[in-house]
Each structure stands twice: as C-alpha cells, then as structure tokens.
Amino acid sequence: MKPLIEFCASNVASYTQKVVDALENDPELDLDVLEYGCLGYCGECYMEPYALVNGKLVQAATADELLDKIKQVIKEEEELDDLF
Numbered sequence: 001m002k003p004l005i006e007f008c009a010s011n012v013a014s015y016t017q018k019v020v021d022a023l024e025n026d027p028e029l030d031l032d033v034l035e036y037g038c039l040g041y042c043g044e045c046y047m048e049p050y051a052l053v054n055g056k057l058v059q060a061a062t063a064d065e066l067l068d069k070i071k072q073v074i075k076e077e078e079e080l081d082d083l084f
Contacts, residue, residue, distance in 0.1 A: 048061060
C-alpha cells in the first residue's frame with residue numbers, strides 16, 4: 001500500500017508548500033499526497049510545519065526538516081512491512 005501524506009491547507013500556505021511540491025515531484029517516491037482544509041491539529045498548524053504520514057503526526061521546526069522526517073517515517077514503515 002502506498003504511503004499517505006496529508007497536509008492542512010493553512011499549514012501549506014504558511015510553511016509546507018515546498019514539502020508538498022518536493023514529495024509530489026520526487027520520482028523515487030510512490031505515495032499519495034492530499035491536502036485538506038483542516039486536519040484538526042490547529043495548535044500545531046499555527047506553530048510549525050507538520051503533516052500526517054499514514055495517520056501519524058510528524059512535526060518539525062522547518063519545512064526542510066519536515067521533508068526529511070517524512071521520508072524517514074516512510075522508510076521505517078517500509079522496513080517494518082518487509083519484516084512481515
């Protein structure tokens with residue numbers, strides 16, 4: 001199953017547009033990227049970049065760090081899937 005990366009539109013407008021673009025345009029990644037009006041993490045959304053990776057909250061101080069963390073979570077989940 002493809003990883004699902006979800007973004008809040010307000011957070012994209014403030015912090016994460018380049019993360020969305022990088023994920024959508026990375027030829028090495030096979031994932032679904034969706035943007036919603038609200039994901040219900042308003043406190044986090046106001047403070048820093050974040051996304052949901054397969055439903056798991058991933059936060060970072062900068063957009064570049066968020067991109068790295070998202071890729072790391074995807075890698076870890078793929079490694080776990082390979083075990084089973």
